[in-house]
Amino acid sequence: MLHNIFICFLYIFINFAESNINAMAGLYVHIPICRHKCLYCDFYSCGEKAVDADALIACICEEMRRRRKELYDDRNLFQDFSRPLFDTVYIGGGTPSLLTENQLRKLLREIYAIFNIKEGAEVTIEVNPDDVTADLCAVLKECGVNRISAGIQSLVDKELLAVGRRHNADTARRAMGLLSEHFDNCSFDLIFGLPGQTFQSWKYSVDEVMAYRPKHISCYSLMYEEGTALTLLRDQGRIKESNEILSEKMFGYIQRAAADHNYIQYEISNYAQPGFESRHNSSYWCGAPYLGIGPGAHSYDGDRKRRANTPDSRKYIKHFSSVEDKPFYEEEILSDAELKEEYLLTRLRMRKGFSREDYVAHFGGIDDIAPRLNRLLSEGLLIEEGGYIKIAPEHIMMSDAIIVELF
Numbered sequence: 142m143l144h145n146i147f148i149c150f151l152y153i154f155i156n157f158a159e160s161n162i163n164a165m166a167g168l169y170v171h172i173p174i175c176r177h178k179c180l181y182c183d184f185y186s187c188g189e190k191a192v193d194a195d196a197l198i199a200c201i202c203e204e205m206r207r208r209r210k211e212l213y214d215d216r217n218l219f220q221d222f223s224r225p226l227f228d229t230v231y232i233g234g235g236t237p238s239l240l241t242e243n244q245l246r247k248l249l250r251e252i253y254a255i256f257n258i259k260e261g262a263e264v265t266i267e268v269n270p271d272d273v274t275a276d277l278c279a280v281l282k283e284c285g286v287n288r289i290s291a292g293i294q295s296l297v298d299k300e301l302l303a304v305g306r307r308h309n310a311d312t313a314r315r316a317m318g319l320l321s322e323h324f325d326n327c328s329f330d331l332i333f334g335l336p337g338q339t340f341q342s343w344k345y346s347v348d349e350v351m352a353y354r355p356k357h358i359s360c361y362s363l364m365y366e367e368g369t370a371l372t373l374l375r376d377q378g379r380i381k382e383s384n385e386i387l388s389e390k391m392f393g394y395i396q397r398a399a400a401d402h403n404y405i406q407y408e409i410s411n412y413a414q415p416g417f418e419s420r421h422n423s424s425y426w427c428g429a430p431y432l433g434i435g436p437g438a439h440s441y442d443g444d445r446k447r448r449a450n451t452p453d454s455r456k457y458i459k460h461f462s463s464v465e466d467k468p469f470y471e472e473e474i475l476s477d478a479e480l481k482e483e484y485l486l487t488r489l490r491m492r493k494g495f496s497r498e499d500y501v502a503h504f505g506g507i508d509d510i511a512p513r514l515n516r517l518l519s520e521g522l523l524i525e526e527g528g529y530i531k532i533a534p535e536h537i538m539m540s541d542a543i544i545v546e547l548f
């Protein structure tokens with residue numbers, strides 16, 4: 142009898158522990174191949190000719206096999222669980238849509254074979270509009286992909302050209318049409334603050350993209366990252382950065398247009414029709430664990446451990462072609478202060494914000510930030526509503542500056 146109670150308790154514990162991690166764990170696969178580099182991009186990627194894509198996919202599959210239990214082992218959960226469950230899968234890059242049909246089939250087949258992808262999981266792949274064909278859509282659907290993220294960025298040719306995108310506005314329109322026909326859950330990316338972009342041309346791109354009624358729209362401000370060709374061009378005086386007032390006006394326009402079309406701004410840069418918030422990205426912002434596979438991919442154990450794979454495809458292929466099973470990542474253990482910063486940065490990105498109870502549950506008290514928190518609340522930069530602290534809607538564009546005031 143006692144033995145049965147113990148087994149029953151153990152079963153409940155394991156299922157609880159398992160569901161606790163499984164409800165949120167995400168798998169990210171990085172395909173670091175691009176046809177050419179966009180001028181603003183600082184993600185790790187290399188040219189198509191610089192890497193053997195067949196070998197890369199074989200090595201990604203090998204890395205998945207070697208690290209398949211990592212998230213579970215890190216959290217001392219179910220040490221011998223043979224096929225960990227994932228709630229979301231995200232294949233990003235780079236440009237995963239440059240992979241051939243065979244490479245895509247192999248990659249997705251292996252993901253489903255090595256891991257246990259939860260029924261109803263969100264499975265996303267990023268595509269470049271130039272690569273979208275009816276055949277590609279059919280293959281992706283057949284392989285279990287149910288969400289597409291397409292980098293549309295603008296529907297004005299000269300703006301696309303100015304930042305070195307390889308597609309043009311017509312290709313983007315054709316891609317949005319095809320994707321909307323084949324997939325119920327599409328996300329289209331837009332960028333504001335592009336060189337030469339005016340308020341009218343931004344409005345034109347936003348209105349036209351919204352007419353396709355994608356379930357999700359991501360909308361980023363153009364960033365001038367260190368070491369990119371775009372930053373160099375600006376520093377040489379060959380292009381002009383969009384001014385802050387115009388950028389704010391553009392940001393305000395997408396917020397209004399999104400609200401008018403029944404989209405919820407659930408994160409600073411992301412808008413979704415109700416129920417179509419990106420589950421994968423939301424779990425990053427909620428501090429959920431994820432396993433990142435591929436050159437340059439990052440992982441997080443949901444606690445203190447972050448791991449970053451070396452961003453070098455050639456070394457990656459050499460490493461995973463060898464039978465020697467050594468890590469290919471660098472590990473960082475987050476300090477208490479870093480955990481708090483991370484918590485505030487991610488939670489306040491979300492429109493929902495965070496509750497005092499949740500902060501206390503994570504850090505044992507809230508006195509450490511109370512004086513700064515109260516000041517920002519009294520200044521109206523933060524608001525407290527329904528038990529949640531969040532950035533005041535009218536100050537959302539300066540979120541980063543407000544959040545660092547809390548550190």
Ligand code: SF4
Pocket residue numbers: 174175177178179182183184186234235236269
């Ligand atoms: S396609 Fe994407 S990942 Fe590749 S260079 Fe352009 S922005 Fe970067």
